[in-house]
Amino acid sequence: MGTGNMWIFLGIVVALALYALVTYNRLVALRQRVGQAFADIDVQLKQRHDLIPNLVETVKGYAAHERSTLEDVVKARNAAISAQGAGQMAAAENALTASLGRLIALGEAYPDLKANANFQQLQGELSDIENKIAASRRFFNNAVQEYNTGIQQMPAALFAAPLGFTHKDYFDLGETRTQVEQVPQVKF
Secondary structure: OOHHHHHHHHHHHHHHHHHHHHHHHHHHHHHHHHHHHHHHHHHHHHHHHHHHHHHHHHHHHHOOOOHHHHHHHHHHHHHHHHOOHHHHHHHHHHHHHHHHHHHHHHHHHOHHHHHOHHHHHHHHHHHHHHHHHHHHHHHHHHHHHHHHHHHHOOOHHHHHOOOOOOOOOOOOOHHHHHHHHOOOOOOO
16 A cells, blocks of 8 residues: 555545534434423423422312322322333323313312412413423424534434434324314314
């Protein structure tokens, strides 16, 4: 091998090493973005979980005989708090959303509860948190999509799995997706 060929070979090896390093750093950045986005969801969900006991206590004062609805909300909240990973958390949060919907619906059945300032405030806070959770989910799912695409594209796909870059799950709304995507009907 001549000196010129050796320099070309060495240049190719250095270029490939630099490309691998840049690709690895890009995948690390994408993985960190997914982790940060998941942490944002986690913060919003914790705020939601912290709000629920106050909401349950407020409703209990007006609709104590709706015990099964109140117990369902508490059980769903506890399941959501103990859920691990995006898939389990999404399923638990979907169940919690459904039980909270039934709890909020009690406001329609009990006019005194609906008129209660504390209930109105808690309902407003819950609505605000739900909007923040939806935005955080969109950000997380976008980060997951970019990350999953990054580890599947060539040539990164050749070394992504051996270096610990594995597929991430979306924070899927599942069955409640159609409920979330529907435009709410306003009745006067």
